[in-house]
Amino acid sequence: MTTATARALNNQDRCDRCQAQAYVRFELEKGLELLFCNHHAVQHGEKLKAIAVNVTDETHRLTEIAKA
Numbered sequence: 572m573t574t575a576t577a578r579a580l581n582n583q584d585r586c587d588r589c590q591a592q593a594y595v596r597f598e599l600e601k602g603l604e605l606l607f608c609n610h611h612a613v614q615h616g617e618k619l620k621a622i623a624v625n626v627t628d629e630t631h632r633l634t635e636i637a638k639a
């Protein structure tokens with residue numbers, strides 16, 4: 572683990588597919604990053620998890636919001 576990859580997602584982070592707020596970040600080799608909303612993370616997640624070097628999943632925050 573490096574501190575450089577520990578940045579939390581915030582509401583400035585947007586899904587690369589639909590511009591909704593991003594809740595999952597896939598870090599790939601060579602410093603590439605893909606950000607996805609919950610919907611697109613589910614759609615693309617299986618493939619990306621196989622190649623990602625690190626995954627930040629904050630979709631648990633969605634359920635927290637839903638409960639509030």
Ligand SMILES: [Zn+2]
Binds near residue numbers: 586587590609
């Ligand atoms: Zn999306």
